[in-house]
Amino acid sequence: MQEDILINVTPRETRVAITGAGVVQELLIERTASRGLVGNICMGRVARVLPGMQSAFVEIGLERAAFLHVADIWEHRKANGEPTKPIEKILANGEPTKPIEKILADGEPVLVQVLKDPIGSKGARLSTQISIAGRMLVYLPHDPHIGISQKIEDESGRAALRDRLKELLPADEKGGFIVRTRAESASEDELRADIDYLRNLWRVIQERSLGAAPPQLLYQDLSLAQRVLRDMVSAATARVIVDSRENFQKLAAFADTYMPQVRGRLEHYTGERPLFDLYNVETEIEKALSRRVELKSGGYLIIDQTEALTTIDVNTGAYVGSRNFDDTIFKTNLEAAQAIARQLRLRNLGGIIILDFIDMQGDEHRAAVLEEFRKALARDRTRMTVNGFTALGLVEMTRKRTRESLAHVLCEPCPTCGGRGEVKTPHTVCYEILREIVREARTFNAREFRVLASQAVIDVLLEDESASLAMLSEFIGKPVSMQVEQSYTQEQFDIVLM
Secondary structure, eight states: OEEEEEEEEEEEEEEEEEETTTTEEEEEEEEGOOOOOTEEEEEEEEEETTTTTTTTEEESSSSEEEEEGGGGGGEESSSSSOEEHHHHHHHTOOOOOOOGTTTTTTTTTEEEEEEEEOBBOOOOOOOOOOOOSSEEEEEEETTOEEEOOOOOOOOHHHHHHHHHHHHSSSOOOEEEEEEGGGGOOOOOOHHHHHHHHHHHHHHHHHHHTTTOSSSEEEOOOOOHHHHHHHOOOOOOOOEEEESHHHHHHHHHHHHHHGGGGGGGGGGEEEOOOHHHHTTHHHHHHHHTTTSEEOOTSSEOOOOOOOEEEEEEEEEEEEOOOOHHHHHHHHHHHHHHHHHHHHHHHHHTEEEEEEEEEEOOSSSHHHHHHHHHHHHTTTOOOOOOEEEOOOOTTOEEEEEEEOOHHHHHHHHHHHHTTTTSSSSOOHHHHHHHHHHHHHHHHHOOOOOOOOEEEEEHHHHHHTTTTTTOOOOOHHHSSOEEEEEEOOOOTTEEEEEEEO
8 A cells, every 4th residue: 555644843833644545544643842751761760669569660851750660671691601691581591680679779860761651641651771772783782692673574584684783783793683674675884884873872871871960851752753754664655754844854855865765755845725635634633633523435443542442343334235144244344454454553541451342143243353453463563462252252352552642632521520521410419409408508597598500500490490499498408509700610519618
């Protein structure tokens, strides 16, 4: 599938849309005030070691302390003349390892890298194993291991790449590298340039860390536009269109230095109509914030995102395209499988995801839908696991959560319903008020009780529940008056003692 990458830049926000087959396939948004932290390298300070959780909280200059687990700590030690090993490898090999309280102490400075951005109420996730990404390679200054991307499946090709890289490494190199997918077609000059760039960058970071007073940022990852150019431009990318002259020039200079083969695909958009309007991206963003996703066949999806998990329900809706009901269900589920894969990318949904396809009787249909879904997920850059149908007919999957979802970036919980998605009815609030007046009358000897509430609630009290209000006034022996407060939400009320 040929794709275009659209980059819309304003002083406070950068938005990237990846389009293919005439529709938006993926959206990325980065705001200057809340720029992503993944990849940043900091000199942090251990705020608190938690032996019971084998974790530590580390201050790196954020509102909330970041989280460092023992499995993400690089233990600098040599055993039997072997090079240093990360604790996760030591644990996997069954060898003994030190508990976190013997590795870190409260108040100790520590060099860390951000693995995950803060999400919801959770702080950032850290690692002491530094990795610096380049165009072709990822540099691991603490680990002499040379790894190959799992996407390169040919064993002979993997071995050849490993040998090529070893020949290019300087004799004094103590670190290691991970070979990225695009290195398969890279020349020796390109690989050597990437090695030199990454080694020099690490040298600069080390110099900055000397005497740095924690918490202090030592290295910040590239901007969103530069990362997109580095990581997302592939052979399938036809054009990269940028609507800002200044940022087009910056990206052109970046491409000239690090990826000259991409330079010819960069375009500066100068049209009168906004770039995202021209490609219908703004409409797609609005649709991506809705619970309901319409399918071309007349069926639809309902997507509900919670802190624990995301559920996606498939419904036939108005689709009656076949006389055979099983056939109708099967075709709807096949279309839904494609749509769900796109929505996962578009909305950047992560964590545990439960898919409720329409119930199918035949195992063949289930297998075909699952196969179609796996194919549709193949172009997703995020790591996932997909399980088969459960006994209840649900498909369970996980998608790595590395940043906030689109809804969490663009929206906040409704101040009226508190994020529930529904509010109490006027009658429910009315009955709460009547009960509260009885409680107040038993506690305080007021001359009069005045109810302050929204128009809808006052209307119910004066119309449908006027008889109940009169009986209550007679029961407590005090008058009850009403006052509309236009600024009150439907659930909000006050009772004033006069």
